Amino acid sequence: MTPPATGGGRRPWRAFARWRHRRPFAPGLLLLLGGVEILLTQRASVTVILTAGADSLAGYVLPVIMIVCGALIVLNPRQRLFYAIVGVLASLATWVTSNLGGFFIGMLLGLVGSSLAFGWLPDQPPRRRLRALRRERA
Numbered sequence: 610m611t612p613p614a615t616g617g618g619r620r621p622w623r624a625f626a627r628w629r630h631r632r633p634f635a636p637g638l639l640l641l642l643g644g645v646e647i648l649l650t651q652r653a654s655v656t657v658i659l660t661a662g663a664d665s666l667a668g669y670v671l672p673v674i675m676i677v678c679g680a681l682i683v684l685n686p687r688q689r690l691f692y693a694i695v696g697v698l699a700s701l702a703t704w705v706t707s708n709l710g711g712f713f714i715g716m717l718l719g720l721v722g723s724s725l726a727f728g729w730l731p732d733q734p735p736r737r738r739l740r741a742l743r744r745e746r747a
Contacts, residue, residue, distance in 0.1 A: 632686040633729040639722030640696045641679030646718060647672040647703050647711035667706040674699045675719050682726045689726045697723035 651668055678696040682689050700719030703710040710716025 631731070633682055633689055633726045636689075636693075636722045636724075636726035636729060637679045637681075637683035639679070639718050639725065640682060640700075641676050641722075643700060643711070643715040643718030643720075643722060644672040644675030644679060645715075647675070647707045647715035650708045650711045650715065667702070668708075671699045671703050671706055672711075672715070675703075675715075679722060682722075686729075686731060689729060693723045693727040696726070 648669070651672070675696055678692040678699065682692045682696070685692075696719060700710065700716050700723060703716050703719070707715070710719075
């Protein structure tokens with residue numbers, strides 16, 4: 610019998626959690642998921658497709674741009690403002706080119722993710738530290 614592990618399996622998860630909290634992970638993930646959802650609705654059957662632009666190149670390029678911007682927001686947070694602006698423009702453009710923006714779901718995911726990425730501030734201390742500082746001052 611081998612002895613039970615002493616928390617060694619938790620270290621990679623903690624390292625990932627620390628990495629994730631230092632960057633706009635949720636906004637990038639929302640933008641990426643919005644692009645994936647729009648790409649999936651592009652492949653829907655003919656009876657489900659609502660717009661005539663489903664076979665156009667823009668119907669496939671814009672969701673790919675959303676996916677790339679979502680990944681780059683997470684991997685390169687210093688350039689998040691540029692990627693957020695490109696992501697919101699691509700999300701809005703899918704309204705016309707990709708089945709009403711993936712039946713509204715993908716477009717809304719992209720808009721919310723881009724907005725959150727635009728508003729993310731890396732240089733602010735966590736809220737727990739702010740509360741502790743306010744308590745010390747009072």
